[in-house]
Amino acid sequence: xxxxxxxxxxxxxxxxxxxxxxxxxxxxxxxxxxxxxxxxxxxxxxxxxxxxxxxxxxxxxxxxxxxxxxxxxxxxxxxxxxxxxxxxxxxxxxxxxxxxxxxxxxxxxxxxxxxxxxxxxxxxxxxxxxxxxxxxxxxxxxxxxxxxxxxxxxxxxxxxxxxxxxxxxxxxxxxxxxxxxxxxxxxxxxxx
Amino acid sequence: xxxxxxxxxxxxxxxxxxxxxxxxxxxxxxxxxxxxxxxxxxxxxxxxxxxxxxxxxxxxxxxxxxxxxxxxxxxxxxxxxxxxxxxxxxxxxxxxxxxxxxxxxxxxxxxxxxxxxxxxxxxxxxxxxxxxxxxxxxxxxxxxxxxxxxxxxxxxxxxxxxxxxxxxxxxxxxxxxxxxxxxxxxxxxxxxxxxxxxxxxxxxxxxxxxxxxxxxxxxxxxxxxxxxxxxxxxxxxxxxxxxxxxxxxxxxxxxxxxxxxxxxxxxxxxxxxxxxxxxxxxxxxxxxxxxxxxxxxxxxxxxxxxxxxxxxxxxxxxxxxxxxxxxxxxxxxxxxxxxxxxxxxxxxxxxxxxxxxxxxxxxxxxxxxxxxxxxxxxxxxxxxxxxxxxxxxxxxxxxxxxxxxxxxxxxxxxxxxxxxxxxxxxxxxxxxxxxxxxxxxxxxxxxxxxxxxxxxxxxxxxxxxxxxxxxxxxxxxxxxxxxxxxxxxxxxxxxxxxxxxxxxxxxxxxxxxxxxxxxxxxxxxxxxxxxxxxxxxxxxxxxxxxxxxxxxxxxxxxxxxxxxxxxxxxxxxxxxxxxxxxxxxxxxxxxxxxxxxxxxxxxxxxxxxxxxxxxxxxxxxxxxxxxxxxxxxxxxxxxxxxxxxxxxx
Numbered sequence: 150x151x152x153x154x155x156x157x158x159x160x161x162x163x164x165x166x167x168x169x170x171x172x173x174x175x176x177x178x179x180x181x182x183x184x185x186x187x188x189x190x191x192x193x194x195x196x197x198x199x200x201x202x203x204x205x206x207x208x209x210x211x212x213x214x215x216x217x218x219x220x221x222x223x224x225x226x227x228x229x230x231x232x233x234x235x236x237x238x239x240x241x242x243x244x245x246x247x248x249x250x251x252x253x254x255x256x257x258x259x260x261x262x263x264x265x266x267x268x269x270x271x272x273x274x275x276x277x278x279x280x281x282x283x284x285x286x287x288x289x290x291x292x293x294x295x296x297x298x299x300x301x302x303x304x305x306x307x308x309x310x311x312x313x314x315x316x317x318x319x320x321x322x323x324x325x326x327x328x329x330x331x332x333x334x335x336x337x338x339x340x341x
Numbered sequence: 342x343x344x345x346x347x348x349x350x351x352x353x354x355x356x357x358x359x360x361x362x363x364x365x366x367x368x369x370x371x372x373x374x375x376x377x378x379x380x381x382x383x384x385x386x387x388x389x390x391x392x393x394x395x396x397x398x399x400x401x402x403x404x405x406x407x408x409x410x411x412x413x414x415x416x417x418x419x420x421x422x423x424x425x426x427x428x429x430x431x432x433x434x435x436x437x438x439x440x441x442x443x444x445x446x447x448x449x450x451x452x453x454x455x456x457x458x459x460x461x462x463x464x465x466x467x468x469x470x471x472x473x474x475x476x477x478x479x480x481x482x483x484x485x486x487x488x489x490x491x492x493x494x495x496x497x498x499x500x501x502x503x504x505x506x507x508x509x510x511x512x513x514x515x516x517x518x519x520x521x522x523x524x525x526x527x528x529x530x531x532x533x534x535x536x537x538x539x540x541x542x543x544x545x546x547x548x549x550x551x552x553x554x555x556x557x558x559x560x561x562x563x564x565x566x567x568x569x570x571x572x573x574x575x576x577x578x579x580x581x582x583x584x585x586x587x588x589x590x591x592x593x594x595x596x597x598x599x600x601x602x603x604x605x606x607x608x609x610x611x612x613x614x615x616x617x618x619x620x621x622x623x624x625x626x627x628x629x630x631x632x633x634x635x636x637x638x639x640x641x642x643x644x645x646x647x648x649x650x651x652x653x654x655x656x657x658x659x660x661x662x663x664x665x666x667x668x669x670x671x672x673x674x675x676x677x678x679x680x681x682x683x684x685x686x687x688x689x690x691x692x693x694x695x696x697x698x699x700x701x702x703x704x705x706x707x708x709x710x711x712x713x714x715x716x717x718x719x720x721x722x723x724x725x726x727x728x729x730x731x732x733x734x735x736x737x738x739x740x741x742x743x744x745x746x747x748x749x750x751x752x753x754x755x756x757x758x759x760x761x762x763x764x765x766x767x768x769x770x771x772x773x774x775x776x777x778x779x780x781x782x783x784x785x786x787x788x789x790x791x792x793x794x795x796x797x798x799x800x801x802x803x804x805x806x807x808x809x810x811x812x813x814x815x816x817x818x819x820x821x822x823x824x825x826x827x828x829x830x831x832x833x834x835x836x837x838x839x840x841x842x843x844x845x846x847x848x849x850x851x852x853x854x855x856x857x858x859x860x861x862x863x864x865x866x867x868x869x870x871x872x873x874x875x876x877x878x879x880x881x882x883x884x885x886x887x888x889x890x891x892x893x894x895x896x897x898x899x900x901x902x903x904x905x906x907x908x909x910x911x912x913x914x915x916x917x918x919x920x921x922x923x924x925x926x927x928x929x930x931x932x933x934x935x936x937x938x939x940x941x942x943x944x945x946x947x948x949x950x951x952x953x954x955x956x957x958x959x960x961x962x963x964x965x966x967x968x969x970x971x972x973x974x975x976x977x978x979x980x981x982x983x984x985x986x987x988x989x990x
Contacts, residue, residue, distance in 0.1 A: 205654050221650065221956045223643030253647035254695040255654045 159319040161312065170316065172248050172284035173309070175199065175261045176241030179234045179277040195274050196232045196266040199243040200330040201225055205255040207341045213245060214330055224251035225259065239276065246284060247309065249316055258310040260321075260337050262330050265302040271324075272299065279306040281318055293320050303327045305337055346461040346488035347589055354477065354484045357414040358453040361426055363474065364407040366444030367437055370429040370497075370520040371408035373398045374504055375421040381505040386421065387512060391519030398424060404431040404520045414477065414484050423478040425489075425504070429471035429497045432517050440466035440492060448474045450486050461488040470496040616710035618717035627719055631741050631761060634714065634722070637707055638748070638758045639955055644703035645752050646956040651696035659689035704753050711756060718744075721808040722759055725800070725967045725974070733807065733977050735984035739764055740808050745801065745943060748951065748960040760951070760962060762941070764808070765883060769907055769917030771940035772798045773948075775924055781946040791922075793945035795828035797964045798887055798920045800974065801943075804965075805885060806837055807977045811984040815880060817856070818842040818887040819849050821894025825920070829887075835978035842889075849894045853902040856886060856915055860906060863913040883914040891921040892929070900929070907939050 177199040200214035203225065211220045215230035224247065231242040247259060261279065271277065280292040293306060301324035309318045325336040344352045363371060372389035374382045375398070388395035390402050397416030401408040410426060417424065428446060430437060437443050440463075449460045461475060469492025476487050493500040497516060502509035621636055623629035662685035672678035720729050721740035724747075743764050747757040774794035776782045782790055802816050818829055820842040832838045843852040862879060866872050875881070892900060907917050919940060926933050942950060949961040967974050 206658060208654075210650060210654065219643075219955070221643065222647030223640065223955075224647070251647070253651045254699055255651040255692055 159317055161315065161317050170283055170285075171250050172246065173290070174241075174282045174284050175201065175245045175247070175307070176280045176282060177243045177245075177263055177278070177306075178239060178241050178280075180275040194233045194267065195269050196230075197234065197243070197274065197277065198230065198264050198266050198329065199227070199245055199279075200262050200264065201227075201245045201247070202260045202262065202330055202337065203252075203256045204258040204260065204341060206257065207338070209334070210256060212330060222251065222253050224248045224253070234274075241280075249309075258308055258341055260308045260340070261306045262333050262337070263304050263306055264327055264329055264333070266328060268302060268328070270300050270302055271304070281307070281309075291318060291320070293322060299324060301326055303333055303336075305333060305340060308340060343457045344459045346459055346486075348488055348490050349589070351485045351487040352450075352459040354414070354450070354458060354486055356452045356458070357484065359412045359414070359458075359477075360451045360453070361410040361412060361475070362407060362449045362451060363409070363426075363428060363446060365428065365446040366406065368404040368406050368431060368434070369408065369446070370404045370431050370516060371400050371410065372427045372429070372497075372516055373400055373410060373412075374425045374427065374501070374506075375417060376423045376425065376504060377420050378422045380423070382425075382501070384506070384508065384512075386418075387501075387506075387516075389512075389516040389520070391515055397421075404434070412477065423476055425476045426474045427471065427497070427500065428474050429500075429516070431520055432470075432496070439468045439470055439494075440472065441468060446472075446474065448488075450475070459486055459488075461490065463490040463492075465490075466492050468494045470494065471500045473500065616706070616713055618713045626717075627722075627741055630714065630718060630722060633710075634759050634761055637710055637714070638953065640703070641707055641750065641753070641756065641758060642953045642955050642958055644700060644707070645750050645958060648696050648700040648752065652693050655689040655692040655696070658692075659685045662688070700752065704756060707753075708756050711758075718759070721764075721804075722761060724965055725971070730973050730977065733980060735811050735980055736808060737810050739810065739813070743804060743808060744965065745770075745941075745962075746965050747963045749963070750958060750960060751949075754961075757963070758960075765914060766911060766916050768911055769919070769940045770798075770801065771917075771919045771921065771937060771942045772801075773922070773942055773944050774920055775922035777924065778944065778950070779946065779948040781948065782944070785946065790945060791824075791920075792828060794920050795825040795889055797943070797945045798889075798918055799828050799832055800965065800967060802832065802885060802887055802918065803837070803974055803978055806981050809883065811981070811988045813882040814885065815839045815882055816885045816887065817852055818889070819852055819894075820889045821845060821849055822890055825889045829889075831974050831978055835975060836982045837978045846894050846896065846899075849899050850896075850902075852886065853899050853906070856884060856906055856910075857902045859884065860910050860913055860915050864909055867913060881914070883916070884910075885916050885918055887918045887920065889920045891919055892926050900933075904933075904936050907936050 177197060179195065179197050198215055200212060201220075202209055203211040203213070203220060211222070211225075213220050213225045213227050215227065218227040218229065219225070226246045226248075228244045228246070235242045245261065252259070263277075263279065265271070265274070278292055278294050281290045282288065283290055291307075303325040305321045305323040305325060307318055307320050307322075309316055311317075321340050323336060323340065325333050327333045327336075344350075346352060363369070370390065372387065373395065374388070375386040375395065376382045386395060388398045388400045390400065390404075393400055393402065396418060397413045399411040401410075408428075412424065414424075426448070430440065430443075440446070445466070446463045447460065448463065450458045452458055463472065463474060466472070472492040473489045476489055477484055478487060479485075493503065497513035498510045500509075501513055506512060619626050619629040619633065621629045621632035623632050663682060666672050666678055666681040666685070669678075672681055715724070716727070718727065718729070719740065720727070720733055720736075721742065722744045723729050724744070741763065742761040743766075744759045744761055746760045748760045749755075749757050772794045774791045776785070776787060776790055785793070806814055806816060816832065816837060817839050818832070820826065820829060821844060823842075823844050826833075826842070829838075829842055833841065843849055859879065862875060863881065866875050886906065888903070891903075895903070903917070906915055910916060917940065923937060943962060943964060944950070945964055947961050947963040949959040951960045951962050952958065953960060
């Protein structure tokens, strides 16, 4: 069952049978929007980038993004940079895999962000979504649609944080502006 | 120089006088036809056992197991554009009734001096009873050979008809008649033509043993009948028209998927599965083990990185908390300050303990994996104490990689990861005999350390010699003052060295000059694309030069040659192994720094100087030592030299 999340909603990543999740994937998919104009059929390439920032006690410790594809501890992996998005296929164009069991003990929050590296605002991007998938069985746990895209170039999508013995995910959906995750740091900190 | 052709491939013919040899495992009727520019065969342009008179083409007089054709391309009529070499199964002799059940026919085109120009194995045949094996054709004034392998289920009659012969049926019958062995000719005459072939074509369509043999016996024989035709057999319905599916697979190259990797058995719920050796991807066990070792290396690097970052974070947080306690005036009175300090320390300890637990879990898993992987390693990846070195046999192929030593981290000194480098070596080696680099080296006196360094170098050279096929790896040694004679003894006594270690300045310059010339010639040949113009006596195998006591005995010219070898050598298979203390060469100043940097530094004693490619931990390298009192090094070297002698290399 898929949960369509709205801003600020939190879901526990405990499985319904009480077991904890061992691996989740944050998937990001988008489609370049056709530009109106003289050459109406021409689309501008949109490069969205997914990043994951690992926090320990509100301090950024490590970051996984297109220039650092695997966290130093090996628990968070980026599948690689996609520069153009999907051709409307609806699949994940970039994905970040998190092996929750192997996340170092001091990391208590992982924040997922998306940035428009090429500078287009979300108005020009279609069908952008972020979803969390249980990697062990491929089940979609939560989906957050980047709808109502406004004049923003970045979005702080969601965070996965420790809650008791397990993990919880909270949808943030906070719009921001920036080319890479570094520009988003001031916007991320209030959500920790 | 033989070209092994695949279907459709062509090859130039330098000679006009050729011999074409066929071996088919069963008697076959051999004939040849000539066709003009338009591809039409004239009535008189057929050479077969009953009519051997075609100018320029001679065919055997009866069906034979290994028929030979003699072809003189200068003698064939000028209008002839193409000579087709045909094979057919004799009819009515009680032999096989289709090529699918015979061994795959092999065709070799030889020059008149007996050297093989091109060869072609005709695979993938099934119900065909006649086939065009190869064709020789004119191309811009020169002759070429093309591998065809086009089979016809309808026999010779269909084949000849396809080539445009008007009386194909009659000619085919005549050919079969004359070609049949004499003893069998007394049988009542039958009209061996299309009717027979049609019968063969509609016969039970079974996968032949030859097909099973081709796929390396991996496909189980399938039950006959139904639509269980194996995918690789060409569909044998009536005529196989030219331009049908061409099998581009190389007949002898393995393309079948490798047997699946041994997968780890799922363990009890909540516990990781028990590790298995070879649990990684790869085409062979060797490749799987290599990938598994790299996987273990990466996992250990990352597990330790997680632990270190957690501990570092815990300590930083504690420092900050202690600072804030100190700067808070309220905490100066009474026990609040002490309590806060104790709380901060407890927090730090708790996190550190947690991190340690996670690390211990990971280390236990990796240790269990290492325990199953180490015994499974082949000699090139194994320590000297591995039993596989006692069962050592000289290999026929170069392994993927060579183990230079062990790597470990201070968090887990017991867990050793094999330090593997790919072969052929991409850079030379430098066994550092200097004392200044590590505590372990400082603890030794200089002579002892130098001795150990040469011993390590000899063990590494022996390893390299052992894992190369006989004669493909040669070791030279330079020992200007003769100070390493004792250590080099295993190499010298077994005859594994190319010559006695070069001594004195003359010896040094002679060896360097020879290797420099070798590198220069091979580099030129490779760049110019003229590998066959190398002088005949030149050894193109890999070479290793052990240099002891650098820079003693080296003049400026020799140093320059050494640098040339270090720069240009690895690309053409000449490698350096320096046994040296950098301090000895300080007189040269910084000009030798690039030389040292270009070599992979290893040490005779444990030393942490190697970084991994993921998180750049400093790993402690430890050389592989031959177990005390073991004779394995000499035994292995003896076997290497024996093999080299028996291979005459």
